[in-house]
Amino acid sequence: MKRNVLIIGAGGVAQVVAHKCAQNNDRLGELHIASRTVSKCEAIIASVHEKNAMKQDGVFKAHEVDGMDTDAVAALIKETGCQIVINVGSPFVNMTVLQACIDTGAAYIDTAIHEDPRKICETPPWYGNYEWKRREACAEAGVTAILGAGFDPGMVNAFARFAVDEFMDEVKSIDIVDINAGDHGKYFSTNFDPEINFREFTGTVYSWQEGEWQENKMFEVGREWDLPVVGKQKAYMSGHDEVHSLAANYPHADVRFWMGFGDHYINVFTVLQNLGLLSEQPVTTAEGLEVVPLKVVKAVLPDPSSLAPNYTGKTCIGDLVKGVKDGEEVEVFVYNVADHKDAYNEVGSQGISYTAGVPPVAFAMLIADGTYDGGTMVNVEELDPKPLFGLLDDIGLPTRVKDDKGDRAWHEA
Amino acid sequence: MKRNVLIIGAGGVAQVVAHKCAQNNDRLGELHIASRTVSKCEAIIASVHEKNAMKQDGVFKAHEVDGMDTDAVAALIKETGCQIVINVGSPFVNMTVLQACIDTGAAYIDTAIHEDPRKICETPPWYGNYEWKRREACAEAGVTAILGAGFDPGMVNAFARFAVDEFMDEVKSIDIVDINAGDHGKYFSTNFDPEINFREFTGTVYSWQEGEWQENKMFEVGREWDLPVVGKQKAYMSGHDEVHSLAANYPHADVRFWMGFGDHYINVFTVLQNLGLLSEQPVTTAEGLEVVPLKVVKAVLPDPSSLAPNYTGKTCIGDLVKGVKDGEEVEVFVYNVADHKDAYNEVGSQGISYTAGVPPVAFAMLIADGTYDGGTMVNVEELDPKPLFGLLDDIGLPTRVKDDKGDRAWHEA
Known part of the structure; x- marks a missing residue:
């Protein structure tokens, strides 16, 4: 039993985390x-x-802290008596916040890999560069750390585990597909921090195929998918966190991530990229001002949280998993569909923030009640997915399964 | 007779001006x-x-001066004994340099309207906001000032005057068409200072039609032209300096300016414009740095002078002038074709800089010999164009005429 949650970060995802924590503050x-x-x-x-999101009367306090300062975060954990930390701050603070948890014994949850602001797209496996180096320290301290516990990474890792466990003897491939069929009505916007969003696409696209890392360029490999609710959608092979842990846990399967993009997004991205405006390396203006182009692009784009009130349409994110069962080839699509407007009505955020922010709260609740409180560092596919799916059915992100037997709730599978 | 030339500015056009002045330093x-x-x-x-561009042995000295500082420019004019100033600095320094000429009696030549860096696209007529307010001061001081004495504005104003004087009793319309059919081999580049280039296209497109100012948006009105040498080219109605003086001098004619753009240029421009990256108003990054987006775009784009060595192809800039002669409708196209590679071989610059930089030297030579030294402020169409055309035939930018009688040199017209 662990109690009291410290949320690190105050962006769009933190907003969802806060609302969901409040709705479940009894636990x-x-x-x-x-x-x-x-x-x-x-x-x-x-x-x-x-x-009126607080389920019962209780404490909800704001604090100022620099996530890059381990001692300050540790002091805040102690001062507040928090036993669970949900880190949804910038991906640049993962390692300092994790260290604060190791120092204090608090459980740690994050939703994206650690990044060094000066580097783009490090060598695979990404978790190996930072987080996994602290595995032993977590085990020694008995600290529970659940990495990449948002939607993707997060739920999609659990989808893969569920598909493999339930439907096959042997897994051949895991294709994660992320389609946002929503419309925010702006000329162009990213759905989360543009700096982080673009950083995902300016480097090498790593996929795990035939037992080794394959390298492609962004938008080099595209494919049309036909998915529940959102229909036919074009998606492109992209680099993404979960490929790097799933490849380690399912080394005999091909693991790929596909992100949906419209032609307009690709055009804007291509122009900015080719001009050098997505660079994280500073340039100097004629007036001698040193400035990082990507930070200026971020400054002119809409604040992703401002999209929420007018965002309509749905997202579909899921895993197409192929394998062999009793000598026969099988495939299953495990997925969730979320609605932008419903998300806004419930927690004041758009659907992308909603899908990223609800799962870490579910993980926190399952640490709180001891289900997932193993005292070690894990990626999501290392946990039994069923408690997670059951809880998320109740709190907003139901999991569904589609295969040749039909389209149904996961527990009817 | 005036002697000794001070060039203000050290960009791509100044390079051409310097070479052409050197080639004619005997005059x-x-x-x-x-x-x-x-x-x-x-x-x-x-x-x-x-x-070895200096025609005869002589002085060519470099100086440091802030063009925004009238007294410093005046002091330099006196110190060097220059009687002619060719201002090809930033359009932000026109008024201070002009004042220095009025203060010292030196003749003044520029190639573009004055601009306030904080404003884009002021109300028409543009010359009326700054330069023409100093007309009386020039007349009183007996100072010769030739405004907009590059190619466009500049040569195209002379083309209009020539067409009207030679071929018609009454002018109905003047359409200035600027086509660059060259290829610089880069993903994207502007041909001169990106900051100044983009400022031309982010505001209202003013044209003079049916006796009044018409307003359009950039890329709203496009039309295919079939021009000598460069062939069929799409051009869009754009705002440009010469429309504002020609409208004053030929108020009964429609005056429009058309700039050629490929689809790729328009796409890049549209993306940057819609994202707000062409704004001259500062934005603040998440880190609190205040920065003007347009200056960052300038910083990432190629330096226009770097294009010259690999630039190939030709420009065609001319005026289609329509009117009535002896009761019959007539039309004539007066134009010049320039070659990027030839320009580079001669003066180390690309064709756009060449066409802009050669005419002001011709004007300086015609001030030097007294032809254009009238002691007042004029726009180019207020001067007899023939001495100018004759001189430019010799020094690199021959004028041609095309109408139903054929395509020929202006002096054969």
């Missing part, structure tokens, strides 16, 4: 949220109270 | 070039000597 205890800008934390808490 | 006297960065002036002088 989570006292709530705290901290970022460099305390006013953002306060705004999130205000929106929680505005929606 | 121009001592040469001086000044900008904020004296090393750029020195590099230009070095390139002049490298090509």
Whole structure:
């Protein structure tokens, strides 16, 4: 039994995490949220109270903390008595926040790999460059750390585990497909921090095929998918966190990630990329000002959280898993469909933030009740997915299964 | 008789001006070039000597001066004994340099309207906002000032005057068409300072039609033209300096400017424009750095002067002028074709800089010999074009005429 949650970060995903924690504070205890800008934390808490989201009376406090400062985060964990940390701050702070958890014994949850702001697309496996180096330290300290516990990575890792466990003796391939068929009505916007979003696509596309890392360029390999609810959609092989842990856990399967993009997104991205405006390396203006082009692009793009009120349509994210069962080839698509407008009505955020922010709260609840509190560092596919799916059916992200026997809820599979 | 030339500015056009002045220093006297960065002036002088461009032994000196500082420019004019100033610096310094000429009695030549860096696309007529307010001061001081004395504005104003004087009793319309059919081999580049280039296209497109200013958006009105040498080319109605003086001097004619753009240029421009990256207004990055997006775009784009060595193909810039002669409708196209490679071989610059930089030297020579030294402020169409055409036939930009009688040199018309 662990109690009291510290949320690190105050962006769009943190907003969802805060609302979901509040809706379940009977199981989570006292709530705290901290970022460099305390006013953002306060705004999130205000929106929680505005929606009367607290299930029962309880603490929800805002704090100012620099996530890059391990000692400051550790001090805050101790001061607040939090036993669970949900890190949804920038991916640049993972390692410092994780260390603070190791130092204090708190459980750690994040939703994306650690990144060095000066580097783009490091060598695979990505988790091996940072997080997995702390595995032993977690085990020695008995610290539970669940890595990549959002939707993708996160739920899609659990989808893969579920498909393999339930439907096959041997897995051949795992294709994760992420389609956002929503419409935000802007000329162009990323759905989360543009800096992080573009960083995903400016480097090498790593996939795990035939037992080794394959390299492609972004938008080099595209394919049309026909998915539940959202229909036919073009998606491109992209680099993504979960490929790097699934490849380690299912080394005999091909593991690929496919992200849906419209022609307009690709055109804007291509122009910016070719001009050098997505570079994380500083340039100097004629006036002598040193500036990182990507940060200027971020400054002119819409704030992703501003998209929520007018966002309509649905997302479909799932895993097409192929394998062999009793000597026969089988395939199954495990997936979730989320709705942008429903997400906004419930927690004031758009669907992309919603799908990323709800799962870490489910993980926190399953650490709180001991189900997932193993005292070691794991990626999501190393956990039994059924408790997670059962809880998420109740709190907003139901899992479905589609194969030649039809389209149905996971528990009817 | 005026002697000794001070060139203000050290960009691509200044390079051409410097070479052409050197090639004609027997008529121009001592040469001086000044900008904020004296090393750029020195590099230009070095390139002049490298090509042995000085027609006869003589002075060519580099100076450091801030074009925004009238007193400093006036002091330099006096110190160097220059009686002619060719201002090819940034369009932000026109008014201060002009004032220095009024203060010292030197003749003034520029190639583009004055601009306030904080404003884009002021109300028409553009010359009325700044330059024409100093007309009386020029007349009182007996100062010759020739405004917009490059190619467009500049030669195209003379083309219009020539067409009207030679071929018609009454002018109905003047359509200036600027086609660059060259290829620089880069993904994207502007042909001159990106900041100035984009500023031309982000505001309202003003044209003079049916006796009043018409407003359109950039790329709203497009039309295919079939021109000598470059063939069929799409051009779009754009805002441009010469429309504003020609409309004043030929108020009964429609005056429009058309700039050629490929689909790729339009796509890149449209993406940058819609994202807000062409804004001259500062934005603030997440890190708190205040930065003007347009200056960052400029910083990532190729330096236009770097295009010259690999630039191939030709430009065609001319005026289609329609009117009535002896009761019959007539039309004539007065134009010049320039070659990027020839320009590079002669003066180390690409064709766009060449066409902009050669005419002001011709004007300087015609001021020097008294032909155009009228002691007042004029736009180019207020001068007899024939001395100009005759001189430019000799120094690199021959004028041609095409109508139903054929395609021929202007003096055969």
